[in-house]
Amino acid sequence: MTADLGITIAGVEFANPVWTASGCCGYGEELARVFPLSRLGALVTKSITLEPRLGHPPPRVAETSAGMLNAIGLANVGVESFIDEKIPFLARQKTRTIVNVAGSTMGEYIEVCQRLNDVEHLDMVELNISCPNVDKGGMQFGADPSLTEEVVKSVKKVFTRPVIAKLSPNVTDIVEIARAAEQGGADAVSLINSMVGTAVDIETWRPRLTNNTGGLTGPAIKPIALAMVSAVHSSCRLPVIGIGGIAGWADAVEFLLCGATAVQVGTAVFVEPEAPVKIVRGLREYMRRKKLRTVNDLIGRVRKYG
Amino acid sequence: MTKPTCEDTFLKKRRSLGNDYYSLTFSPYSQAERCRPGHFVHLKLPGNDVFFRRAFSIAAVSPSAGEMEIIFKIVGRGTRAMAHLRPGDPINLLGPLGTPFKRPRKREHTLMVAGGIGFPPLLFLARDMISRGHDPKRIEFFYGGRTAGDVIERSRIKKLGVTFRPVTEDGSLGSKGLVTVPVEEFIENHDNGNCRIYGCGPEGMLKSTNELALRLGVPGQISLEAPMPCGIGVCLGCVVPLTDGGHARVCCDGPVFSIGEVAL
Numbered sequence: 001m002t003a004d005l006g007i008t009i010a011g012v013e014f015a016n017p018v019w020t021a022s023g024c025c026g027y028g029e030e031l032a033r034v035f036p037l038s039r040l041g042a043l044v045t046k047s048i049t050l051e052p053r054l055g056h057p058p059p060r061v062a063e064t065s066a067g068m069l070n071a072i073g074l075a076n077v078g079v080e081s082f083i084d085e086k087i088p089f090l091a092r093q094k095t096r097t098i099v100n101v102a103g104s105t106m107g108e109y110i111e112v113c114q115r116l117n118d119v120e121h122l123d124m125v126e127l128n129i130s131c132p133n134v135d136k137g138g139m140q141f142g143a144d145p146s147l148t149e150e151v152v153k154s155v156k157k158v159f160t161r162p163v164i165a166k167l168s169p170n171v172t173d174i175v176e177i178a179r180a181a182e183q184g185g186a187d188a189v190s191l192i193n194s195m196v197g198t199a200v201d202i203e204t205w206r207p208r209l210t211n212n213t214g215g216l217t218g219p220a221i222k223p224i225a226l227a228m229v230s231a232v233h234s235s236c237r238l239p240v241i242g243i244g245g246i247a248g249w250a251d252a253v254e255f256l257l258c259g260a261t262a263v264q265v266g267t268a269v270f271v272e273p274e275a276p277v278k279i280v281r282g283l284r285e286y287m288r289r290k291k292l293r294t295v296n297d298l299i300g301r302v303r304k305y306g
Numbered sequence: 307m308t309k310p311t312c313e314d315t316f317l318k319k320r321r322s323l324g325n326d327y328y329s330l331t332f333s334p335y336s337q338a339e340r341c342r343p344g345h346f347v348h349l350k351l352p353g354n355d356v357f358f359r360r361a362f363s364i365a366a367v368s369p370s371a372g373e374m375e376i377i378f379k380i381v382g383r384g385t386r387a388m389a390h391l392r393p394g395d396p397i398n399l400l401g402p403l404g405t406p407f408k409r410p411r412k413r414e415h416t417l418m419v420a421g422g423i424g425f426p427p428l429l430f431l432a433r434d435m436i437s438r439g440h441d442p443k444r445i446e447f448f449y450g451g452r453t454a455g456d457v458i459e460r461s462r463i464k465k466l467g468v469t470f471r472p473v474t475e476d477g478s479l480g481s482k483g484l485v486t487v488p489v490e491e492f493i494e495n496h497d498n499g500n501c502r503i504y505g506c507g508p509e510g511m512l513k514s515t516n517e518l519a520l521r522l523g524v525p526g527q528i529s530l531e532a533p534m535p536c537g538i539g540v541c542l543g544c545v546v547p548l549t550d551g552g553h554a555r556v557c558c559d560g561p562v563f564s565i566g567e568v569a570l
Contacts, residue, residue, distance in 0.1 A: 031538070
């Protein structure tokens, strides 16, 4: 019996539920030198904004216990260059392309998505309403249920393909935000983005990031992400895409059991560029061993205590 | 950029070079033949104590033996753990990575400007040039350190037949002072249009080398170091500011940059 790793989200079929997370695979070109991108269920691009951004000055990454802090600051080429220079490459890859979109204002999200709507070769957008490293926009939208609903609703008016809302863990109740995204018409939610954190150099007394704080990612945040995925899956009808510290196939299985329909691999790609490919392979072997025919046999099947 | 591979290899030989400096030779390494001077490898230590990989310039390769050597100094957690590796220990190698040096023309005077632990890629470059028919006598190997203990592998460098010019801040070896002083003297006594500089070392030294080269009109390249999560250009964590106002990724736009390109 061969296991079928295919999944469908908002009518879009994916060859497998293993995607790369935004900010961890650029626009695909570099990773394609390590493995064929066709092995991925989807590639989620680095956040795209209206204008090009340089991001914060270095240092903007720091190593932590079982993870890392980053405050890149949404460095990207801007939507025009993205469409002209990056989309042609992505269009040739045999994988789904999901474009992550960020903005400082509601208008910026709308304008970027409007332009992306004319681009043939992309399958979905993921709204980054959860970046902890910018002064304006980002997390500000994702921390407020009514702004979350509004930004999703406005984008849905101009972008005719499915929209994913990427949620922040830096909120009192992530379920409330997920419901607001659902109310706004989101087709799926992805969670979690990074957790606000910092680290200090005790010799210089300087924070290790010029932004003073950053976003914590990697295995350190996996238990938090799992609990949040589970909570959102139980109280919201939207498909959930799990993100947070997924480094191996067993991590992916945990997320699927907690209710994720797909997972995104992020920081692990930095340590092990082939991690997504290994996860796909491991998941297939696990499903064979457990005699599972489809990924659906795993999604949300965690046997919670009563 | 070269297409990297990710492979498991083993520590074959470990040498302590004194003063916290170590040389590690890994084998078998299938990519030894593809390594060029200026390339680096990204090492994943076994276990989970050190999360990121660590980047090291390649010091030497032996394609016939499938060996690759790096030389480093203990500066933190990662390098300390590496210094404790034993022959036979497994290690995962991602590489070769980065943009290598461009070789000089054969008639040019090549000025290697090394500072402390910056010498390994220049050792590789000098040896590579000589194996391609460059006259070792036209290679000036300036090597600066705080004390004599920071100018390591001296006999190995001398054996190449290059003009070895050690410089120490305390005068315990070679001339006393900063390495850039004799470099400047050399250029003033030669045709600057026929000199080429290759620099690698601490930031302050690179900054003065870069300024000196610009001021005296000598072309060349410098190799930078930066903490690097991914090493392949996707994380954007290792960027440096450029003189044109942009950013460049040390891992794949560098680590080798032209003189004047980076805002040091």
